[in-house]
Amino acid sequence: MRLRVLGGCGAWPEARQACSGYLVEHDGFRLLVDLGYATVPRLLEHITADQVDAVYISHGHPDHCADLNPLLRARALRDDPPAPLPVYALPGALDAVLALDRPGMLAAAYVLHEITVGSRLDIGPFRAQTRLLPHWVPNAGVRLAAGDGVLAYTGDTGPSPDVVELARDADLLLAEATYVDEVPEDSRRYLSSARQVGRQAADAGVRHLLLTHLWPGTDPAAARAAAGDRYDGEIGVANADLVRDLP
Ligand SMILES: [Zn+2]
Numbered sequence: 001m002r003l004r005v006l007g008g009c010g011a012w013p014e015a016r017q018a019c020s021g022y023l024v025e026h027d028g029f030r031l032l033v034d035l036g037y038a039t040v041p042r043l044l045e046h047i048t049a050d051q052v053d054a055v056y057i058s059h060g061h062p063d064h065c066a067d068l069n070p071l072l073r074a075r076a077l078r079d080d081p082p083a084p085l086p087v088y089a090l091p092g093a094l095d096a097v098l099a100l101d102r103p104g105m106l107a108a109a110y111v112l113h114e115i116t117v118g119s120r121l122d123i124g125p126f127r128a129q130t131r132l133l134p135h136w137v138p139n140a141g142v143r144l145a146a147g148d149g150v151l152a153y154t155g156d157t158g159p160s161p162d163v164v165e166l167a168r169d170a171d172l173l174l175a176e177a178t179y180v181d182e183v184p185e186d187s188r189r190y191l192s193s194a195r196q197v198g199r200q201a202a203d204a205g206v207r208h209l210l211l212t213h214l215w216p217g218t219d220p221a222a223a224r225a226a227a228g229d230r231y232d233g234e235i236g237v238a239n240a241d242l243v244r245d246l247p
Contacts, residue, residue: 001024001025001026001144001146001147001149001151001245001246002024002025002026002243002244002245002246003022003023003024003151003172003174003243003244003245003246004022004023004024004025004046004241004242004243005021005022005210005212005238005239005240005241005242005243006018006021006022006023006032006039006042006043006240007019007020007021007036007037007038007039007042007238007239007240008020008211008212008213008214008237008238008239008240008242009036009063009213009214009216010063010176010178010212010213010214010215010216011063011178011215011216012037012063012216013036013037013038014216014217016240017038017239017240018036018037018038018039018041018042018067018240019036019037019038019039019063019064019066019213020034020036020039020058020063020064020212020213021033021034021035021036021039021042021043021067022034022153022174022238023043023046023047024126024144024151026124026125026126026146026147026149027124027125027146027147029053029054029124029125029126030047030051030052030053030054031053031054031055031056031123031124031126031144032052032054032055032056032071033055033056033058033142033144033153034056034057034058034064034065034153034155035055035057035064035065035066035067035068035071036062036063036064036065036066036067037062037063037066037067038067039067040067040070040071040074042240042241043071044074049071049074049075050075050078050082052071052085053085053086053124054085054086054087054088054123054124055068055071055085055086055087055088056088056089056123056128056142057087057088057089057093057094058139058140058141058142058153058154058155058156059090059093059135059137059138059139059140059155059156060089060090060092060093060094060095060096060097060137060138061136061137061156062096062097063213064155064156065089065093065094065097066097068087068094068097068098069097069100069101069106071085072085072106072109072110073101073106073109075109076105076106076108076109081108081109084108084109084110084111085109085110085111086110086111086113086123087110087111087112087113088113088115088121088123088128089112089113089114089115089140090114090115090117090138090139090140091114091115093137093138094112098110098112115130115140117130117131117132117140118130118131123144125146125147126144126145126146127144127145127146128142128143128144128145129142129143129145129166130142130143131143131162131163131165131166132162133154133155133156133157133158133160133162133163133166134157134158134160134189134190135155135156135157135158135190135191136190139155139156139157140155141153141154141155141157141162141163141166142155142166143166143167143170148247149171149245149246149247150169150170150171150172150246150247151170151171151172151174151246152166152167152170152172152173152174152204152206153173153174153175154166154173154174154175154176154192155176156176156178156190156191156213157176157190157191157192158183158187158188158189158190158191158192159192159196159200163175163200163204164200164203164204165204166204167200167201167204167206168204168205169204169205169206170204170206170207171206171207171208171246171247172206172207172208172209172210172244172246173197173200173201173204173206173208173209173210174210174212174238175192175197175200175201175209175210175211175212176191176192176197176212176213177192177193177194177196177197177211177212177213177214177223177227178191178192178193178213178214178215179191179192179193179194179215179218180193180194180195180218180219180222180223180226181193181194181195181226183196193226194211194214194222194223194224194226194227195226195227195229195230197209197211197227198226198227198228198229198230198231198235199230199231201227201230201231201233202230202231202232206233207233207234207247208233208234208235208236208244209227209231209233209234209235209236210235210236210237210238210242210244211223211224211227211235211236211237211238212237212238213238214237220237220239223237224236224237
């Protein structure tokens with residue numbers, strides 16, 4: 001399994017970067033996990049829009065799903081459109097982004113599969129397990145297994161024992177860490193810090209930790225240091241074009 005980061009900015013994309021978006025490949029199958037602002041131009045540096053086999057969206061915030069629109073446009077508006085793109089998301093999560101264009105314009109470009117959290121989900125060669133994690137809107141964290149590799153991704157979430165369960169013994173935990181040490185009071189239930197994520201990575205026994213969704217301007221070294229307070233494994237920070245092979 002290969003993970004390629006398209007972007008890892010929280011909230012809005014910084015110069016030459018993008019918001020949350022990850023290309024996960026196994027056995028020639030290309031799954032996009034989240035498609036935040038500016039991820040499509042990063043994607044198109046590597047593959048064409050019609051080479052995407054499926055999309056999984058953790059939740060309906062635009063820094064995680066806004067670029068579904070340009071991806072669908074790039075498939076629908078060509079002379080020979082490819083087969084409809086399977087898109088997996090929680091019920092209602094994509095209502096807003098799918099309503100951006102005139103009714104029907106992109107209807108043939110995708111097939112929406114609504115996730116039932118906790119049910120078995122197969123996406124191409126990936127066995128997916130999902131958990132509802134605490135955020136302002138419903139957010140489905142996902143554990144993807146294919147070949148010998150396991151990747152766990154939180155989407156956006158406050159601290160929860162379910163993060164540890166989702167990530168148990170994974171090769172890599174890709175974890176939202178918007179803040180370094182302290183999460184502001186009004187966000188404490190719904191977002192995480194690098195320090196909290198390091199604790200969860202240690203509790204879950206993951207082999208590697210990749211911090212993502214850092215607030216723009218955050219010092220990546222400070223985030224790594226905070227996460228490393230409790231976690232002894234390798235800690236990276238997601239930014240455009242980082243590639244990891246799992247296991
Ligand atoms: Zn969010």
